Amino acid sequence: MSIVDGTSPEDMVKAPHVDPRPGDPEITPELVADHGLSPEEYERVLGILGRTPTFTELGIFSAMWSEHCGYKNSKRLLRLLPTEAPWVIQGPGENAGVIDIGEGYALAFKIESHNHPSAVEPYQGAATGVGGILRDIFTMGARPIAVLDSLRFGRLDSGRVRYLFSGVVKGIGDYGNCMGIPNIGGEVSFDEGYEGNPIVNAMCLGLMKREELITASASGDGNSLMAVGARTGRDGIHGATFASEELSADSDESSRPQVQVGDPFTEKLLLEASLELIASGAISGIQDMGAAGITSSASEMAGRGGSGVEIDMARVPVREPGMTPYEILLSESQERMLVVAEPGREGDVRRILEKWELEAEVIGHVTSDGRFRVMEGDRVVADIPALPLTEGCPTYEREGVEGEEVQRLRAMDLSGYMDLDDPAATFLKVLGSPNVASKRWIYHQYDTTVRSSTAVRPGSDAGVVRIRGTRKAVAATTDCNGRFGYLEPRAGAEIAMAEAARNLVCSGAIPTAITNNLNFGNPLKPHIYHQLREAVLGMADACRIFETPVTGGNVSLFNETDGVAIYPTPVVGMVGVVEDVDHITTQAFRETGDAVILLGRNTDELGGSEYLYAVHDLVAGAPPAVDLLAERHLQNAVLAMIREGIVRSAHDCSEGGLACALAECALGNGETVLGVDVTLTDDLPLAALLFGEAQGRIVLSCAPEHADRVAAIADEHGVPVARIGTVGAPAGTFRITTPKGIVDVTPDVLSKTYFEAIPRIMDAPATGDA
Amino acid sequence: MSQYHLEIRVKPRPGLLDPQGKAIHHALNSLGWDGVHDVRVGKAMYIDLDAASEDEARNTAEAMCRKLLANPVTEDFEVTVVGVAEGATS
Amino acid sequence: MSQYHLEIRVKPRPGLLDPQGKAIHHALNSLGWDGVHDVRVGKAMYIDLDAASEDEARNTAEAMCRKLLANPVTEDFEVTVVGVAEGATS
Amino acid sequence: MKVAVITFPGSNCDYDLYKAIQMVDGEASFVWHRDRGLRGYDAVMLPGGFSYGDYLRPGAIARMSPVMEEVMDFAAKGGPVLGICNGFQILCEAGLLPGALMPNRSLKFQSKDVFVRVERADTLFTADYDAGAVLRIPIAHHDGNFEADQETLRRLEDDGRVVFRYVDRSGEPTDESNPNGSWHNIAGIVNDGGNVLGMMPHPERAMEPILGSTDGRGLFTSILRSLTPA
């Protein structure tokens, strides 16, 4: 292990003496350890301060140098990701990334995890996750226009898992619905790889005029810092830092809840107030008080602005009496913001907040001395140089070694799983697996149409939102297959990228940029660090080839229970631009008699497939090979076809393979199920042909007279193309004929299998298991 | 066996934000009731239950609260036996 | 003036639909509590209120219920004074 | 036609409604719940959303807003008032419409397209539809389960005040096509005077082909025509 960056302690101005606050505990090695700081890190704190920290200062360092704020174990790797392109207005480092989408508009977007809070309290954990990501977007000056959610749980046969799943979905729904932001998509998977640690990632997109962009920095000596929105309570102060009870005399365990409760109503007011504040010109900076609350928002604003701040804890509006500076600084109460008022505009800020029935209080001011100074009335309780606090967190490069178990699983011989006795029965088993089956049990709980701009709702490859007053639309998707990531992390990340891009082009959008959420286990273990590094490398390569730079993201590490880590899960949130709303395409077949065309090539790959998992309870084999250049050609070909107006439907072929992709095309939203008559001639093992998850494939349909033109465009781009069948009549049979067997299913059975799989499990009588 | 009538009150844990209580508090104040200082909102549940004794009825209800009716992370609960109909098992 | 602590219970009218009560009843039965015969779900509200007397506190709370806290179409209410802190007007 | 779109803290379909009115060439303005002055408006609309977070009961707190007194006056004088979703809930809480909107029988938020049948084409809100027409309109609500006492329900049916009913694609009011458990599949009702309409589905989200349906337009064109002297 080596410390690789951070300002060297010698360069720093030492901090002035600060007396301990009466009642504060003594700083002992145990207390330091309780705050999650290693002995080396504590040495560095001593170097920066030139003295022992006060209790309050220890809390501040602990929060800022946590994995969450400090990116200790990932910063080095994140630098490998490409972040630039001519259309990137704001790359990583702000509350959200921003890209130019033309006609004077900019799109802000970001993804964020709330894994741990959701494991403790699924409803509130997920709800406050959505609340947080929304604030990240509107603090950029953008109005949120869509959310997506990427979820992972253990197997649905456990009562605990069903409790988590239903709580998370309700939490996401209640928050977004109340805010009036449509949900346009997401993903969910169920696999014991997530048994102890659900993954809850939420993504938000926001729209603004280019000139409305505002950043989260504090500058202008003497400018007021104001806390706006909800009051500060004792919620969410980090559990780990409170191992010993005598830490604070004023509060006992029960009054310091470990969960935060979301208040979407207050957030809706805060959204309107913030956008009005930004438009009024009364503020020069605004930042969400998210993780580590006032501490991180104030110190980061100072850090970015190259200035200092002085804030007074006695002036922070609190929900409960007797809160200590330590508690106020570290509280993670929701729906709060920190703003920097322009000189003399404090009154305007108050008036706008008052209109929205919210509070605004001056709690300090910007300084020019580069310090993060915290007062409690006249008493100084913390005085730390801001830059070393925000940027000086030691970052580590660790050793990564691939685990042996995975090598064994990847090399497993799968030839025994290639044949099928009863192809139709196996097909229904795969189609009815909760991982493949319709997710409408989820998204029928989400408002998908509010704002009256949703052109494609959840249930197709990507969600699409039109931009009023233009011909344009934006599309978004989240993707990641954790099993592939587990079996081979680099391929897993590349496949996540490739699938996301395919989902966008199938919807008629040009892939433009990504945000990502790196969900992993404990990086101090060499095999996990290996996964993390490999995934980042794979993602970086794909970003380059697809020209989709990373504009931001989130890292969630230590997702482990009893030493067992989740599958490496690098979730890709990709956004794309639809140049003309006429290009918007969905996955459902539309006309009887249309030609069904397969782009890309079938293979005999079965590794990591849903078939192996759902039918043989096996997670093994090598993930399918992914050729990033070929993927790029495929993307270009599909977009060219769509631009010519000859594509009636397009669908990415992923989990469940070609057979399930065809079923999804036939089923659409379930209202009119069209028949399918497809003949596959490939000389491949039946299981691989039907359910293999070979990359680079898209199923599309077009009028028969356009089939030749589709083939010609595919040829021009060097993309394999085959006309494999015909769209049948409404309520026609679903039939796939192959050299080794036939799948023949009635539309009724197809529909029930697909649409009722999750409701059958979830709407059975409750088995409460809180 | 008798049929017991129970009242169960489930209440947000102290210290936790209660957005609903906050909104109602605000509404009462703006309707002119400015003597209101605090509002917390929970659930009241009324359950009819067969049990051999009052103690058993109460214990059963408490078990229900732990398992289903209250969220142990965010809520506290209280059980009151409010009535009994002897021998009435419908 | 004293500060009264009140508990207000708002309850669905008998005979009216109570989808939540029905769902909980069902869930309790399927968890094995088959001695449960009826479940109704309402709200419990806890209010701190300044008043000159217990009667005044109760009357005020009842007025709040009529005006805002209970829906006259679907709900009944009950007010209980559960505590008082003399002279405490914060 | 000048239409006031009333906004409450937590309204979130206000802008959609505003745009829908403009799409049929109406003139829309927002009126904030604390403001007064509905004079000069030809119609009043209460948008969907979560006024006051739906805390306590949907619509209960919004109903106390200063502007609601004026809405009551406006309605009493026969002015057309339309409440959509949360707007419907507010109208019921305010007593401008009978009954109450209880939690959906699934106890879940329901968001999807539904079919509703136009039961009355002779109201000022529905004149541009044919009676019996089946419309495709999105719903998005948690509390849309219409309920009232037996006497009220009987009168609503007898007086023909049910304007929209949930049906299947072919126009039949079935149990499966009822998304929330509403009594008699009620999706929208009018008051005695026929000038106050409340409905759970969102016609303002069914105005353009790109949104999947234009079936909501008729509602807005009907209101507009009723206000424009022939």
Ligand SMILES: Nc1ncnc2c1ncn2[C@@H]1O[C@H](COP(=O)(O)OP(=O)(O)O)[C@@H](O)[C@H]1O
């Ligand atoms: N958690 C979720 N929230 C919202 N929509 C979801 C969720 N999970 C899945 N969906 C939607 O269901 C559809 C199918 O999901 P998925 O099988 O992941 O599709 P694909 O393989 O094309 O990415 C997509 O439209 C997706 O957006």
Ligand SMILES: [Mg+2]
């Ligand atoms: Mg997917």
